[in-house]
Amino acid sequence: xxxxxxxxxxxxxxxxxxxxxxxxxxxxxxxxxxxxxxxxxxxxxxxxxxxxxxxxxxxxxxxxxxxxxxxxxxxxxxxxxxxxxxxxxxxxxxxxxxxxxxxxxxxxxxxxx
Amino acid sequence: xxxxxxxxxxxxxxxxxxxxxxxxxxxxxxxxxxxxxxxxxxxxxxxxxxxxxxxxxxxxxxxxxxxxxxxxxxxxxxxxxxxxxxxxxxxxxxxxxxxxxxxxxxxxxxxxx
Numbered sequence: 001x002x003x004x005x006x007x008x009x010x011x012x013x014x015x016x017x018x019x020x021x022x023x024x025x026x027x028x029x030x031x032x033x034x035x036x037x038x039x040x041x042x043x044x045x046x047x048x049x050x051x052x053x054x055x056x057x058x059x060x061x062x063x064x065x066x067x068x069x070x071x072x073x074x075x076x077x078x079x080x081x082x083x084x085x086x087x088x089x090x091x092x093x094x095x096x097x098x099x100x101x102x103x104x105x106x107x108x109x110x111x112x113x
Numbered sequence: 114x115x116x117x118x119x120x121x122x123x124x125x126x127x128x129x130x131x132x133x134x135x136x137x138x139x140x141x142x143x144x145x146x147x148x149x150x151x152x153x154x155x156x157x158x159x160x161x162x163x164x165x166x167x168x169x170x171x172x173x174x175x176x177x178x179x180x181x182x183x184x185x186x187x188x189x190x191x192x193x194x195x196x197x198x199x200x201x202x203x204x205x206x207x208x209x210x211x212x213x214x215x216x217x218x219x220x221x222x223x224x225x226x
Contacts, residue, residue, distance in 0.1 A: 102214055
């Protein structure tokens with residue numbers, strides 16, 4: 001997955017619990033992204049970060065917070081999980097070199113009961 | 114939010130046939146277009162990107178772009194069962210100095226042996 005790691009791979013939460021999804025890249029790129037993917041809904045952008053210390057809301061940010069403390073890591077936090085947040089979460093980064101293509105991590109499958 | 118539309122399918126073709134996947138986008142100013150392939154339970158992987166009007170070929174894959182019609186397509190020649198996957202079209206969007214991709218919901222392709 002082109003140098004993008006995500007932890008955990010699977011997680012089951014109860015409604016109201018909190019957790020942080022971790023994402024790290026080893027390619028020293030600036031831009032990182034968090035998506036969720038639900039059946040029939042495609043990939044929807046939750047938050048993104050153009051550089052260390054900056055974050056911006058995407059299409060579906062409600063219920064999530066993010067943190068980009070350094071260039072390598074971009075975490076996604078659910079403060080009070082809800083069943084509607086059951087989804088597969090993908091972290092991605094944008095490569096450089098003029099193509100600016102996005103490469104995805106392996107994903108985290110989250111179930112909220 | 115710019116829109117990217119794809120036929121959800123499923124699209125079914127026999128082995129050896131040409132599979133044609135289509136995508137339209139709403140932002141006439143878009144410049145960069147991407148096709149991703151996603152196998153079931155896996156993360157999206159980049160197949161091709163295209164920036165200029167016309168055709169771009171890479172092995173059995175050809176991307177076609179028509180900016181006047183706001184249309185981008187992916188042709189898969191000599192389709193193989195291993196091509197069975199969901200294909201995602203994505204369009205780059207610039208906003209506030211940051212770039213992000215807007216994805217279509219994907220077209221599920223099945224190649225029958």
